[in-house]
Amino acid sequence: MLYLYAKAVHIIFVITWMAGLFYMVRLFIYHTEARQKPGHEYQVLHRQFMVMESKLWWIITTPSMYLAVAAGLTMLYIAPGLLQAGWMHVKLAFVLGLVTYHFVCQRIMFRLMQERNKWTSIKLRLWNELATVMLFAIVFAVVLKSAIHWVYGVLGLLLLSMMLMLAVRWYKKIRERC
Template identity: 40%
Template structure:
């Protein structure tokens, strides 16, 4: 029964984290497009608050994910090839999360070097990764 509670929490925190991961680059798009400094300053506040709001969700996703792997055991982990691929993709999401932090800091200094188009593509990247992660976790094939 504990396993199911841990799995539920892992999924909950992942969904909460992803909601922010999907929205933060959207804020970057709007931030890039506005010519008004007062609006840019408001976006800076929103971006910072969102990033620091979702970061604990990212950490809790990791904690409960590692806990799940521990509960399933070493033998299971060794043969779960799909999980190794999933973990590689999850690592990409954590790198993406950190990259968003550096982009947010550039916006905070009014030093953005990218176009709205760049952020539109950046906004779609985690969607594809999450689709692959969910597919691997549900189907467990490979």
């Protein structure tokens, strides 16, 4: 029964963590694009984005990551046999990638606050899609589990990545026309 509670907590905090990451990078994009505004207007927006990013990061996103990881580790402690499954190794590799992604986002946030960020809004849009790809990989690893489905899963991830890249480029072209 404890395993099921840990699983429920894990799912809840993975959802809030991902929501925080997705929204955070959107804020980075808007924050970056605000640099094109005149001096005083930019300063007002910059201060507001710093408040929004900081609250989202420290109140929702980072605690959610720690709670999702803690619940996941609790499940592995209760059912250590899961560590023998190949799909779990794949999932954990992508989770490690997502934790790394989290801390890269934190560094971007600090650089934006210091007005030293070098990322363009297009690079941030592509960065945002990386979290989507990792989320898909983790969910498919957990749900499919079977090795035969990995061929389709990898092909699907590559296709998804290409579609997301094309969508970002298409959006850029539309924005440039306006």
